[in-house]
Each structure stands twice: as structure tokens, then as C-alpha cells.
Amino acid sequence: MSHKPSESLRRDIERWLREFLLNPTEPADQRERARELGGLPLYADMGGLVVLRPDGTVFTYDWEDSKSEATDDAWKVVALTTSREKYPRLRELLPERTVSALDCAACTGTGSILRTATCWKCLGLGWHEPEAVGVAG
Numbered sequence: 413m414s415h416k417p418s419e420s421l422r423r424d425i426e427r428w429l430r431e432f433l434l435n436p437t438e439p440a441d442q443r444e445r446a447r448e449l450g451g452l453p454l455y456a457d458m459g460g461l462v463v464l465r466p467d468g469t470v471f472t473y474d475w476e477d478s479k480s481e482a483t484d485d486a487w488k489v490v491a492l493t494t495s496r497e498k499y500p501r502l503r504e505l506l507p508e509r510t511v512s513a514l515d516c517a518a519c520t521g522t523g524s525i526l527r528t529a530t531c532w533k534c535l536g537l538g539w540h541e542p543e544a545v546g547v548a549g
């Protein structure tokens with residue numbers, strides 16, 4: 413996944429980040445990490461935080477180790493699908509569904525389990541590539 417944000421989306425991410433940093437209703441620890449990492453928090457759980465920088469790179473931050481690192485595509489997709497209601501324009505950065513993709517059976521194509529948890533089979537996309545590659549149907 414090599415999607416780079418468009419110029420207008422990059423400006424939006426910068427603006428959302430500024431708003432996040434100034435918003436006293438957002439968690440203080442997330443605002444601190446957002447300032448430090450220069451990225452907008454998109455996903456947080458007990459293990460860590462995932463932030464998106466305006467250039468489209470995604471970093472995870474580990475609460476326990478106080479370490480951050482560039483993340484893999486799976487976390488990037490999870491962060492983007494988790495936050496798409498809050499920031500609908502981030503859809504631009506998600507992979508496009510391919511013609512061979514199947515609706516995800518685990519979440520019946522909704523991308524979430526019990527409406528709250530992100531589906532880990534499809535990373536919240538609601539579809540995934542067929543796994544049985546090369547098997548004649």
C-alpha cells in the first residue's frame with residue numbers, strides 16, 4: 413500500500429492534528445504522544461496508539477515500552493478503518509477493493525464485530541482477497 417495523501421488531504425490531516433492537540437476533551441496522554449510523534453491519533457487500545465502523519469506514514473506507540481516505530485500495512489488499514497467515521501476523508505488512503513475480493517464472512521462485510529470491535533479477518537475493510545489461491549473451483 414503506497415497511497416500518499418493528496419495535497420488537500422495532507423492539509424486536512426495537519427488541521428485535524430492541530431485541532432486534536434488543542435482539544436481538552438481528547439485524552440491528555442494521546443495529545444502528548446501526538447505532539448511528540450507529529451501524527452494524528454487514529455486508534456488506541458491498552459497496548460498502544462497508532463498515529464497518522466500528514467505525509468501518510470503511520471507510527472505505533474507502545475505505552476509500556478514508550479517506544480514508537482513505523483508500522484506495517486495491517487495496522488495502517490486498521491487505524492484507517494477504525495477512524496473512518498470520525499475522519500471520512502481518510503477513505504482516500506485505504507486500498508481499493510479488487511475484482512477478486514470476497515465479502516468478509518467473519519463480519520458479514522461490515523468491517524466490525526458486534527458494531528464496536530474492528531474485524532481482524534479483513535482489518536475493518538469488510539472484504540479480503542481469496543485465501544485459497546490456485547485451488548480450482
Ligand SMILES: [Zn+2]
Nearest residue numbers: 516519531534
Ligand atoms: Zn471482516
